[in-house]
Amino acid sequence: MSIRRRIVDLIQNSTSVLILSVLLGLVLPGPAGATEALVTPALMVMMAFSLTEVDLGRDIKSSGSLKSGFLGIIINYGLLSGLILLLSYSLPDESLRNGFVIMAAVPPAVAVLPMTRILKGDMSLSFAGEILSYLASLLLMPLIIYLFVHQTGISPIYLLQISIVLILIPALASRLVRLIPINPVLPINLGFFLVTYTVIGLNQGALWTDGWSVAWISIARTFAVGLAVFILARSAGLKSSQAISLTLLGSFKNLGLAAAVSLLLVGPAAGLPAAFCVLAETAFFILLSFARSRYP
Numbered sequence: 001m002s003i004r005r006r007i008v009d010l011i012q013n014s015t016s017v018l019i020l021s022v023l024l025g026l027v028l029p030g031p032a033g034a035t036e037a038l039v040t041p042a043l044m045v046m047m048a049f050s051l052t053e054v055d056l057g058r059d060i061k062s063s064g065s066l067k068s069g070f071l072g073i074i075i076n077y078g079l080l081s082g083l084i085l086l087l088s089y090s091l092p093d094e095s096l097r098n099g100f101v102i103m104a105a106v107p108p109a110v111a112v113l114p115m116t117r118i119l120k121g122d123m124s125l126s127f128a129g130e131i132l133s134y135l136a137s138l139l140l141m142p143l144i145i146y147l148f149v150h151q152t153g154i155s156p157i158y159l160l161q162i163s164i165v166l167i168l169i170p171a172l173a174s175r176l177v178r179l180i181p182i183n184p185v186l187p188i189n190l191g192f193f194l195v196t197y198t199v200i201g202l203n204q205g206a207l208w209t210d211g212w213s214v215a216w217i218s219i220a221r222t223f224a225v226g227l228a229v230f231i232l233a234r235s236a237g238l239k240s241s242q243a244i245s246l247t248l249l250g251s252f253k254n255l256g257l258a259a260a261v262s263l264l265l266v267g268p269a270a271g272l273p274a275a276f277c278v279l280a281e282t283a284f285f286i287l288l289s290f291a292r293s294r295y296p
Contacts, residue, residue: 012185014118014192015289018282021193025200026208032201039195039256040165043110046191047170050114051127052178068122068242072129073136075250076108080225085148087217096214098149099262099270103277105144106261107137109252110166111195112245114188115285119292121244129249134163149265162257196278199255203275218276222284226251247288252281 011017025032081104088100108130109115116126138160200207229250233243255274262270 008186011189012183014185014189015286017189017193018196018286021196022200022279022282025197026204029201029204032198032204035194035198036202039198042191042194043166043256044170044173046114046188046195047110047166048173048177049184049187050117051123051171051174052184066128066132068125068246069128069132072108072125072246072249073133075225075229075246076129076133076253077136077140079229080221080250080253081105081144083225084217084221087221090217091213093269095266095269096272098266099258099273100217101148102145102262102265102270103253103255103258103273104148105137105141106254106257107133107141108249109254109281111192112248112252114191115248115252116245118185118188119244119248119288120241121248122239122241123245125242125245126248129245130167133249134167137163145261145265195256196282199259199275199278203272206269206272207275207279214273214276215280218273218280219283222251222277222280226284226288244288244292251284253277255281 084100084104088097088104091097091100110130112126112130113123115121116123226247230243230247233246234240238246255277259271259274262274
C-alpha cells in the first residue's frame with residue numbers, strides 16, 4: 001500500500017483523527033495560536049460538505065423534520081442546558097460557573113451536521129434541529145446569560161451573523177460542493193482535526209493544572225443526556241439514524257462560540273469549561289463511532 005493511500009485511510013478514520021488532534025493539542029500546543037483564525041473557515045467547509053446529500057428544499061419544508069427539529073430544541077436547550085446549569089452550581093469559582101452558564105446558553109455545535117453524516121444519522125432531522133435551534137438562540141442565548149450571569153452584551157445581530165456564516169452560507173455552498181468529485185469525509189475529518197487541536201492547544205496549560213471539578217461536570221453533562229436520549233429514542237421505536245441525530249443534538253454544544261463569549265464577557269478562566277468539554281465530547285463521539293460500527 002502506498003504512503004498516499006495510508007494517509008488517506010488515516011484521514012478517513014474519524015476516531016484516529018480525533019485522538020491525534022487531542023494528543024497534539026496536549027503535547028504540542030504552540031501552533032494553536034496561529035490556527036485559531038482558521039477555525040471559522042474550517043467549520044464552514046465541514047458544514048458545506050456535510051450537506052451535500054441533503055435536499056434543502058424538501059427537507060426544510062418536511063413537517064416531520066420540523067416536528068423533529070422542535071424536539072431537538074427541547075432536548076438541547078431543555079435537557080442539556082438544564083443539566084449544565086444545575087451542575088454548574090456545585091462550583092465555588094464564579095468564573096468557572098459563568099463559563100458553564102454561557103455554554104448552556106449557546107446553541108448546538110455546528111459540527112452536529114458533519115458528525116451526523118459520519119455516523120449515518122438522519123441529516124434532515126439534524127439540519128432542522130440546527131436551523132431551529134440557532135433561530136431560537138437569538139432569544140434564548142442573551143436571556144439565559146442575563147438571568148444567570150447578570151450581564152448583558154450579546155447582540156442578537158451578532159448571533160444572526162453567526163447563523164448566516166456557519167449555517168446559511170455553507171448550506172448554499174453545498175449545492176456547488178456536491179459537484180466536486182471527492183469523498184466528503186476527507187474535508188470533514190480535516191476540519192474536525194483543526195478545530196479540536198486549536199481548542200485543546202489554546203487551553204493546554206489550564207487543562208493540566210485546573211481541578212477535576214470542571215472535568216466531572218464536562219463528562220456528566222455530555223454522557224448523561226446523550227446516552228439517555230439514545231436509549232429513550234430507541235425504546236420509543238425511532239430508527240437508529242433518528243436516535244443518532246437526537247443524541248448529537250442532546251450532547252453537543254457550540255463550544256467555540258461558548259469559549260469566545262466567555263472570554264469576551266468574563267475572562268480567560270471562563271473559557272476552561274469549553275476546553276474540558278471538547279475532551280468529553282470527543283470521547284463521546286468516539287464511543288458513538290465504535291457503537292455505530294458494531295450495531296448499525
